[in-house]
Amino acid sequence: MTRHDKIYWAGFCVILALLIIAPLVLPEFWRRFLTEVLIWGLLAMSSDLLIGYTGMVSFGHSAFFGLGMYGAAAALLTLSPPNLWLALGLGLAWAAGAALFVAYFSTRLRDIYFAITTLIFSQIFYVIIFTWTPVTGGENGLIFSRPHLSIPFLYDARFSSSTLHWFVLAMVTASYLILRRVTQSPFGMVLQSIRENEARTRAIGYPVERYKIVAVMLSGIFAGLAGVLYAIQNEFAAPDFVYFITSGDTVIFNVMGGIGTLVGPIVGAGFFQLLRELMSRLFGDQFPYLIPLGVIFIVMIIFLPQGLLGFARRWLNR
Amino acid sequence: MIGFIQSIPLDLLLIQTVNGVVTGMILALVASGLTLIFGIMDVVNFAHGELFMLGAYVGVVIFALTGNFWLALVVSALMVAIFGAAMQILTLRPLIGRDPLNTILVTFGLSLILQNYALWQFGPVARKISEPITTHFNLFYLEYPWYRLVIAGLSAAIIGVFWLFLKHSKFGVWIRATTQDRVMAQAMGIPVPWVYTGVFAIGAAMAAASGVLFAPMAGVTHTMGLDWVLKAFIVVVVGGMGSLGGSIAAAIFISLLEAYAAIWVSPAQAVIVSFIVLILTLLFRPTGLFAPTPR
Numbered sequence: 001m002t003r004h005d006k007i008y009w010a011g012f013c014v015i016l017a018l019l020i021i022a023p024l025v026l027p028e029f030w031r032r033f034l035t036e037v038l039i040w041g042l043l044a045m046s047s048d049l050l051i052g053y054t055g056m057v058s059f060g061h062s063a064f065f066g067l068g069m070y071g072a073a074a075a076l077l078t079l080s081p082p083n084l085w086l087a088l089g090l091g092l093a094w095a096a097g098a099a100l101f102v103a104y105f106s107t108r109l110r111d112i113y114f115a116i117t118t119l120i121f122s123q124i125f126y127v128i129i130f131t132w133t134p135v136t137g138g139e140n141g142l143i144f145s146r147p148h149l150s151i152p153f154l155y156d157a158r159f160s161s162s163t164l165h166w167f168v169l170a171m172v173t174a175s176y177l178i179l180r181r182v183t184q185s186p187f188g189m190v191l192q193s194i195r196e197n198e199a200r201t202r203a204i205g206y207p208v209e210r211y212k213i214v215a216v217m218l219s220g221i222f223a224g225l226a227g228v229l230y231a232i233q234n235e236f237a238a239p240d241f242v243y244f245i246t247s248g249d250t251v252i253f254n255v256m257g258g259i260g261t262l263v264g265p266i267v268g269a270g271f272f273q274l275l276r277e278l279m280s281r282l283f284g285d286q287f288p289y290l291i292p293l294g295v296i297f298i299v300m301i302i303f304l305p306q307g308l309l310g311f312a313r314r315w316l317n318r
Numbered sequence: 319m320i321g322f323i324q325s326i327p328l329d330l331l332l333i334q335t336v337n338g339v340v341t342g343m344i345l346a347l348v349a350s351g352l353t354l355i356f357g358i359m360d361v362v363n364f365a366h367g368e369l370f371m372l373g374a375y376v377g378v379v380i381f382a383l384t385g386n387f388w389l390a391l392v393v394s395a396l397m398v399a400i401f402g403a404a405m406q407i408l409t410l411r412p413l414i415g416r417d418p419l420n421t422i423l424v425t426f427g428l429s430l431i432l433q434n435y436a437l438w439q440f441g442p443v444a445r446k447i448s449e450p451i452t453t454h455f456n457l458f459y460l461e462y463p464w465y466r467l468v469i470a471g472l473s474a475a476i477i478g479v480f481w482l483f484l485k486h487s488k489f490g491v492w493i494r495a496t497t498q499d500r501v502m503a504q505a506m507g508i509p510v511p512w513v514y515t516g517v518f519a520i521g522a523a524m525a526a527a528s529g530v531l532f533a534p535m536a537g538v539t540h541t542m543g544l545d546w547v548l549k550a551f552i553v554v555v556v557g558g559m560g561s562l563g564g565s566i567a568a569a570i571f572i573s574l575l576e577a578y579a580a581i582w583v584s585p586a587q588a589v590i591v592s593f594i595v596l597i598l599t600l601l602f603r604p605t606g607l608f609a610p611t612p613r
Binding site: 109111113117119120130131251255290291294297 | 437559587593597604
């Protein structure tokens with residue numbers, strides 16, 4: 001262990017411990033708020049693998065998020081009693097399927113073309129979900145009940161808001177560790193070299209397209225996980241979440257927190273939601289909070305393009 | 319097979335052709351601004367739909383004040399042009415020389431702001447402008463409004479004037495020179511940053527004009543820009559990024575396909591047809607269906 005490693009893991013443990021204790025000390029509203037920030041953070045973190053590490057800005061993460069959501073909904077509605085792990089499995093499978101489909105077409109394109117293509121693809125899923133009313137519930141979405149938190153032969157109980165928080169926290173932490181490992185693996189190095197110089201990476205002999213497809217799929221699976229968690233937390237799936245505004249929010253979280261850091265997007269999601277909460281408390285529910293938030297976002301792009309955690313980018317990735 | 323062809327009602331097909339051409343011309347007006355802004359400054363203007371929406375709202379306000387539709391059209395285009403120029407100077411000019419992806423993010427932020435401003439200012443209820451021309455003519459069993467044909471003609475006229483402007487005016491020559499070679503144009507003494515601002519203002523005015531023209535056909539709402547910007551993106555990619563002629567051809571092509579598809583499925587699902595066209599284009603001709611083959 002070098003000195004850097006010690007500080008890094010000590011910091012990691014402290015933050016994790018704080019997040020574990022949080023539901024015990026926070027009131028109900030903030031407990032829920034924190035869980036939701038973690039879920040949005042996971043969604044943003046999944047897209048950071050593309051934006052920050054591979055250099056591809058995806059505007060289509062709402063599709064993966066939404067399919068995770070509807071996959072979980074399908075599993076929870078068709079099976080009785082509803083099973084948590086089947087919902088997770090089906091949600092991830094659907095998100096992965098969608099990601100493969102999107103990746104196959106969109107990775108042929110670069111830069112803004114990639115962004116526009118992923119956006120259009122997410123709209124295809126939106127239109128299908130929105131108009132296929134008999135199956136997806138159309139505009140109204142689907143409502144279902146939360147499954148039990150069950151570990152076979154060991155544990156089976158209803159979710160309380162604390163156990164739900166810990167469950168989400170465990171999933172997000174595991175995703176973070178996996179994604180961090182991925183970005184530091186030889187595979188992740190290739191992704192970063194694609195970001196730095198795609199032509200040269202291809203010239204060295206790496207099959208760039210295949211790497212990009214795997215990256216999009218990986219990212220899509222974690223976005224799907226966020227969708228499943230959101231569905232379980234809120235007990236509904238709605239087409240609004242598949243609309244591309246969700247993808248835009250994801251990109252905003254990334255940019256605000258700092259791309260290429262993995263934890264930055266979670267910070268960005270927290271920052272965004274906190275400002276929003278603050279403004280609606282100060283100025284009332286009707287206040288158009290997205291106007292000042294949009295201004296802050298634009299100012300940050302112009303003057304602080306690295307994001308809130310950008311200063312720690314090298315340190316976090318070492 | 320023959321049965322299927324016979325089952326297509328010919329009159330419906332013709333009506334949908336007219337409808338497709340009319341929406342196609344409005345879409346062409348929106349998309350040509352978008353493609354111009356992209357072609358010259360590498361900016362993907364996510365807020366273009368919001369400029370369309372803003373134009374429609376300014377039109378609503380001016381129309382309510384004066385009752386004159388044509389005045390509303392002109393004033394709205396001018397005001398949104400000034401607003402677009404200010405927007406470009408404040409937010410996009412500092413980003414010149416940075417990764418073009420930054421411009422997507424900034425314009426996305428702008429679109430959020432404008433949309434929520436419209437919602438806050440005008441509320442969620444759709445506003446309407448009454449048609450300036452209320453006469454109809456008979457198209458089979460339909461009373462088809464003349465106004466729609468006037469829109470199509472007017473859109474075509476605006477695009478035509480714009481094309482002449484690009485071809486023959488001094489500023490048009492500047493625009494074309496900057497598109498071809500930014501550095502060289504600057505070296506020749508062309509004020510490139512002001513060309514950018516001017517182009518953005520022109521694009522904004524075209525979006526606003528199409529917004530006012532479209533307003534009598536459907537209500538004006540704060541979300542109306544989203545549908546249009548998505549369609550315009552598809553048109554711009556299918557037509558070949560930065561190609562004006564390609565965009566116009568693609569706008570009419572896609573609107574016709576959607577109009578025909580709407581004979582069998584609901585209009586919400588007909589959008590999928592244009593998505594499929596986009597996917598096929600990206601697969602087989604990623605430089606655009608209607609753009610000249612790159613050497």
